[in-house]
Amino acid sequence: MPNYTFKLNGEKVTVDVEDSERLLWVLRDVLGVRGPKYGCGINVCKACTSHINGKAFNPCATPISALDEDDEVTTIEGLADTVPGDGLHPMQEAWLDADVAQCGYCQPGQIMAAVATVNKAHAEGRSVTDADIDEIRNICRCGTYVRIREAIKAGAGKIG
Ligand code: FES
Ligand code: FES
Secondary structure, three states: OOEEEEEEOOEEEEEEOOOOOEHHHHHHHHOOOOOOOOOOOOOOOOOOOEEEOOEEEOHHHOEHHHOOOOOEEEOHHHHHHHOOOOOOOHHHHHHHHOOOOOOOOOHHHHHHHHHHHHHHHHHOOOOOOHHHHHOOOOOOOOOOHHHHHHHHHHHHHHOO
């Protein structure tokens, strides 16, 4: 099997897997990184949402062969290290303050989608809007959408 090297949560990792192996299974089963959740496996539920080079993507639909050596994959486990300081990421803090999670299954993906959405708006020189939040497609079977929206707005205010 071929070797693939990429950056994961700030560290270079190398895995020996088939070309067609999708990244979600590489993360969870080969590397033991379980924050990205398996919901549908077909790019619909968004439970696996992580970041590649700072943008949201769904590793269940990404073959390992699509990654380059310089690509940086960030999962919920590495999110706090993308900001200064020793604590949680401001969006994680906002999530706790708003007590968003119910069963929790979708929440790592929800937070990663939220951060990508807010960072995109900030990169465009503006605040995140309700229309931006409406475009987030992550499914929550527990129906925590109202608290998610509240937390995204609060977290956005704390992200510089
Ligand atoms: S598990 Fe990746 S989108 Fe559903
Ligand atoms: S908190 Fe249960 S699926 Fe979202």
